[in-house]
Amino acid sequence: MTDDVIAKDSPEVIAEEVARAMWPRDRAGQLLGIRIHTIRPGYARLVMTVRLDMLNGHHMCHGGLIFTLADTAFAYACNSYNKNTVASACHIDFLAPAKEGDILEAEAMEQSLSGRTGVYDITVRTRTGKTVALFRGKSYRINGEVIAGLEKADAAH
16 A cells, blocks of 8 residues: 555545535535634634624624534534534533634534534634633434545545
C-alpha cells in the first residue's frame, strides 16, 4: 500500500470528504456566510461574521442565527463518520450578546457516541474568547451514508 491509500482511508480524510460533499447542499450555511474552519471525526469548528442584516431589534445578533451556526457545526461533527445523522433534540443557553462585526466560532465536540445516538456540545465564542452560547445536541443515525459507497470505494484501493 502507498501512503496515499492509507491517508485516503483515514477517518480524518473521510470527515473532510463528507464536509466537502455536504457544503454545496448547505444553502442555509452559505446564505449566512458560515465558513468551515476545521473538520475531523466527531469535531467541527465553523466561523460566521455577524452582519448588519443579522441583528435583531436590540442591535444584537439574532438568537436564531446563533442557534443556526451552532446547529450547523453540530451537523458537520455528527455526520463526519459518513453515516447520515440528524438531530433528535437540541438545547441552547445564550450567555452574552454578539454584535455586528463580531466573528463567531462554533466549536462542536462529540461527548458520547453509542449505537445510533450521540451527544455533542457546541460552544459559540467571539474571536476574542467571549462565550456567547452553549448548545447541546443529541444525534440519531438514520439509514444511508452522506457519500454513498465511500467506505467500499476506499476499501477497493
